[in-house]
Amino acid sequence: MAAIRIDPVTETDPARLPAELGFGKYFTDRMYSQRYSAQAGWHDASIGPYQPLVLDPAAQVFHNGQMIFDGTKAYRRADGGINLFRVEQNAERFNRSAERMGMPTVPVADHVAAIETLVGLEHRWVPHQPDAALYIRPVMIASEKALAIRAPQECLHYIILSPVAPYFAGGFAPVAVYVSHEYVRAVRGGTGEAKTPGNYAGSIKATEIAIAKGYQQVLWLDAVERRYVDEVGAMNIAFVYQDGRLRTPALSGAILHGVTRNSVLTLAQDLGIETSEERIDFLEVLADIASGRITEMFGMGTGAVIAPVGRLCYQDRDIVLNGGEPGPVARRLYDELTGIQFGRLPDRHGWTRQVRVGQGA
Ligand SMILES: Cc1ncc(COP(=O)(O)O)c(C=O)c1O
Numbered sequence: 001m002a003a004i005r006i007d008p009v010t011e012t013d014p015a016r017l018p019a020e021l022g023f024g025k026y027f028t029d030r031m032y033s034q035r036y037s038a039q040a041g042w043h044d045a046s047i048g049p050y051q052p053l054v055l056d057p058a059a060q061v062f063h064n065g066q067m068i069f070d071g072t073k074a075y076r077r078a079d080g081g082i083n084l085f086r087v088e089q090n091a092e093r094f095n096r097s098a099e100r101m102g103m104p105t106v107p108v109a110d111h112v113a114a115i116e117t118l119v120g121l122e123h124r125w126v127p128h129q130p131d132a133a134l135y136i137r138p139v140m141i142a143s144e145k146a147l148a149i150r151a152p153q154e155c156l157h158y159i160i161l162s163p164v165a166p167y168f169a170g171g172f173a174p175v176a177v178y179v180s181h182e183y184v185r186a187v188r189g190g191t192g193e194a195k196t197p198g199n200y201a202g203s204i205k206a207t208e209i210a211i212a213k214g215y216q217q218v219l220w221l222d223a224v225e226r227r228y229v230d231e232v233g234a235m236n237i238a239f240v241y242q243d244g245r246l247r248t249p250a251l252s253g254a255i256l257h258g259v260t261r262n263s264v265l266t267l268a269q270d271l272g273i274e275t276s277e278e279r280i281d282f283l284e285v286l287a288d289i290a291s292g293r294i295t296e297m298f299g300m301g302t303g304a305v306i307a308p309v310g311r312l313c314y315q316d317r318d319i320v321l322n323g324g325e326p327g328p329v330a331r332r333l334y335d336e337l338t339g340i341q342f343g344r345l346p347d348r349h350g351w352t353r354q355v356r357v358g359q360g361a
Helices: 060-064 087-100 108-121 197-201 204-212 259-270 282-291 328-341
Strands: 030-037 041-049 067-069 072-076 082-085 133-142 154-164 175-180 217-221 229-232 236-241 246-249 275-278 294-301 305-314 317-320 352-354
Touching: 030 108, 041 108, 060 133, 067 087, 082 108, 082 328, 087 108, 087 133, 087 259, 108 133, 108 154, 175 204, 204 217, 229 236, 229 246, 236 259, 236 282, 246 259, 259 275, 259 294, 259 305, 259 328, 282 294, 282 305, 282 317, 294 328, 305 328
Parallel strands: 175 217, 175 305, 246 275
Antiparallel strands: 030 041, 030 154, 067 133, 072 082, 072 133, 082 352, 133 154, 217 229, 236 246, 236 294, 294 305, 305 317
């Protein structure tokens, strides 16, 4: 495994952070980075001060948007330790995103060791307040100085950390989503499955429209027929039916393979809930909400955890779900998932690994 150089850093005090952390507003003292060149492969891995990057204005990232990222969290356990949750899945997804964008992959063991070492050194920044966590953001950018639309010969991989509250202020309070019929996010065969900024940049206009109308995120329909449910903002989506079944859109090629989605499907089965991954017709969803067949709808993501949907806007019609209240299935799954993440419940699937404080891995 590649050795990581540890450079000296002036430490600041996380106790000085405001009680309201928000999401992605504050960053820790250290960052990880390593460089890639086609000749030398990955090299120069180090953990040093969190600081601005120096990049050539002709770096490919600024012209081709060749950049990928991922997101996972470190959780403060009830016994004071620190858990990482299914971090290998994030490292593997990072590599799938890299491949899709013509970028080099990072050996999973090296990527996980980099995260563990960084979090181990920054252990004081893993919040103690309920539901807060240390968000981990790995990034890769094409840093080669070249106005050339091809695979980069040089890249930079870095990891930064941010103490965060859940993505939506209000924690488990239901969110309101706006169904976009004008704009689409991703098409099968495109880059929707990759965690690459272009997908997010292209979603901002519709998100701003949603926010201006009083909603928090956009529900995206498929880009071809504009009829089938894809996902919601930074979350996958699930529906709960009166007969107890849980349905979520299949991984069509246009949506992200969410780690939370995958975990929720497993936990639901553990709880005896029948699950299915299918193409879901949004017009049927509307009819099923109206008839009471759909009893709950919720988003799933690392940032948002499990976010019940209380209100939906489609073609200027406002539709309320479950009286605008969180439903019991979302609550059970939330309790189960966060119980494992924060070490309150037994980790029967071997999803967590504890971080060694100090030198990390
Ligand atoms: C577009 C999109 N869909 C779904 C998700 C949920 O994925 P995960 O559960 O791995 O965080 C995210 C967040 O990473 C996302 O950005």
